[in-house]
Amino acid sequence: MNSIYFEEKKVHNGVLRPIVAHCTGRYDKRSYAKPKSGTISPGFLYTHEANPEYLPPNWSSHVHPEGQLYFAREGPLRVVTEVYIYNQDLMNKVLSWVSRIEALLEEKKFPLSEGIELFVMLEEDDCLYYFVNHTTRGQFWLEEVQTEDIGIPDYDSPSHLKLYLEELYWWHWEHFPMHHPNGLPAHLIDELICVFSHAMTDHMTSNTSTFFYGQKDCKKFLKALRLAREHPTDGRQTCVVARLWKFVCSNRFQTHYGQESSRLSRDQHIIYDPSRPSRISRIAATLTFKHSGRYLAKLNDIFVDHLVYETEWKPFMARCFQDWKGASFAAFTTLLLHLFLVFLECSRSLAITSAALLGTSFFLSMVLLHRYDHLVNATAAEAYTHLESIHSETYDFQFIAFLYSLPKALHLWGSLVLLANLFVMLGIYCGPNYALGAALVGSLVGVWVWRSTSESERMKFSFSLGGVRWSLGGAGRWIPFSRAGRDEVESLV
Numbered sequence: 001m002n003s004i005y006f007e008e009k010k011v012h013n014g015v016l017r018p019i020v021a022h023c024t025g026r027y028d029k030r031s032y033a034k035p036k037s038g039t040i041s042p043g044f045l046y047t048h049e050a051n052p053e054y055l056p057p058n059w060s061s062h063v064h065p066e067g068q069l070y071f072a073r074e075g076p077l078r079v080v081t082e083v084y085i086y087n088q089d090l091m092n093k094v095l096s097w098v099s100r101i102e103a104l105l106e107e108k109k110f111p112l113s114e115g116i117e118l119f120v121m122l123e124e125d126d127c128l129y130y131f132v133n134h135t136t137r138g139q140f141w142l143e144e145v146q147t148e149d150i151g152i153p154d155y156d157s158p159s160h161l162k163l164y165l166e167e168l169y170w171w172h173w174e175h176f177p178m179h180h181p182n183g184l185p186a187h188l189i190d191e192l193i194c195v196f197s198h199a200m201t202d203h204m205t206s207n208t209s210t211f212f213y214g215q216k217d218c219k220k221f222l223k224a225l226r227l228a229r230e231h232p233t234d235g236r237q238t239c240v241v242a243r244l245w246k247f248v249c250s251n252r253f254q255t256h257y258g259q260e261s262s263r264l265s266r267d268q269h270i271i272y273d274p275s276r277p278s279r280i281s282r283i284a285a286t287l288t289f290k291h292s293g294r295y296l297a298k299l300n301d302i303f304v305d306h307l308v309y310e311t312e313w314k315p316f317m318a319r320c321f322q323d324w325k326g327a328s329f330a331a332f333t334t335l336l337l338h339l340f341l342v343f344l345e346c347s348r349s350l351a352i353t354s355a356a357l358l359g360t361s362f363f364l365s366m367v368l369l370h371r372y373d374h375l376v377n378a379t380a381a382e383a384y385t386h387l388e389s390i391h392s393e394t395y396d397f398q399f400i401a402f403l404y405s406l407p408k409a410l411h412l413w414g415s416l417v418l419l420a421n422l423f424v425m426l427g428i429y430c431g432p433n434y435a436l437g438a439a440l441v442g443s444l445v446g447v448w449v450w451r452s453t454s455e456s457e458r459m460k461f462s463f464s465l466g467g468v469r470w471s472l473g474g475a476g477r478w479i480p481f482s483r484a485g486r487d488e489v490e491s492l493v
Helices: 044-050 088-107 158-175 186-205 215-230 235-254 279-287 291-302 310-336 348-371 380-390 398-430 432-453 483-492
Strands: 016-018 059-063 069-073 078-081 116-123 126-133 138-140 462-465 468-472 478-480
Touching: 016 088, 088 116, 088 126, 126 158, 138 158, 158 235, 186 215, 186 235, 215 235, 279 291, 279 398, 291 310, 291 380, 291 398, 310 348, 310 380, 310 398, 348 398, 398 432
Parallel strands: 016 126, 078 116
Antiparallel strands: 059 069, 069 078, 116 126, 126 138, 462 468, 468 478
């Protein structure tokens, strides 16, 4: 068998820099394959297997389930890398950096164990690295690092930071699952099954569960985890389990799991968020018949502490689309009624105003439907990116909520102006007294319908009868207004 000589050149230039597992740019790499025609030699499969490309001693190649080739080294210090070390120059650089890191470990008298693994990647002359500890399930580095320098978010306590380091640990497992002959310990798969089982039940019994996957998704993942439990040494199943553990740790970090101030329900604020000015909201609610207030409340509910749950975003988008489609259809059909005004005597200014309001309602509906078409089935990450971009630190979602409510509000305003024009026509054709009477009756009916279906504080239309003051309540019922009056009526009954 042919032998190959590995020349280990010492690196004189370049810097050793820490990195975290999710910042390696694994999915950002751009290289182009160069397919070409060729000749297949006799017995190609046999000769190809018999003459593989050579690697340094103790190194082996592995293929991630997604197709990424990576290399691993067994030894006192286990090493993994995605650098293509079949290339002689790249191999020499990797070996040199690994030797340099081993020298640093010896210099710092850092104790090595089978649970320690090193990741290295090259960036021009520099080497980026991190260590994982399979015993404590976390990442660490050889020098003191600042969390903001390597992309770790702010944390509350050392135990809170450990949750994030464990998330990074599972990122590493997800990226390098194939070189572990024994796979993951079975108890970690069992624990994950229990986590998803509890999450599924939590969603079934609560509308404010903090778990990021809904009931249906949890049920699907439980099936996948039971399959992984039957094949614990299969690298593909190891990748599945690691990815789900990564999500669980991420969710625990965001909900401050096990901390003094933990998030127990999805709509609970645990990060201080000062109140926003409300005058704009009150004005917008008045102009939009309270529709903007409902949108604002829902947007704030979805974006509590800048967290977005897919289980909340998709139903919200579905409802928005339903409102905008309904407003566009209603605005278009109401706009068609203006064709009759061409042949009737009416107020031209009111006709133009109502037509403009309805046309704007239809146009805004179409714009919003087009703008949000790609976000109807958005993931939580995509929804977060969008909400973060439109969120205002000063005004929150007040202007966005106003925009969402405009199609329906403009349709209602256009309809009211059209109704006013109809009363003008009644005055022209039937006389002003008839028109005023019809307007009065219509106004009373409108107030009654509004109050009967309103959830807000009752308007106090009241009068006195038999020493008891009565008020018009919700559902159109007259009820005793004062506590003393209610007691008196109850005693009479």
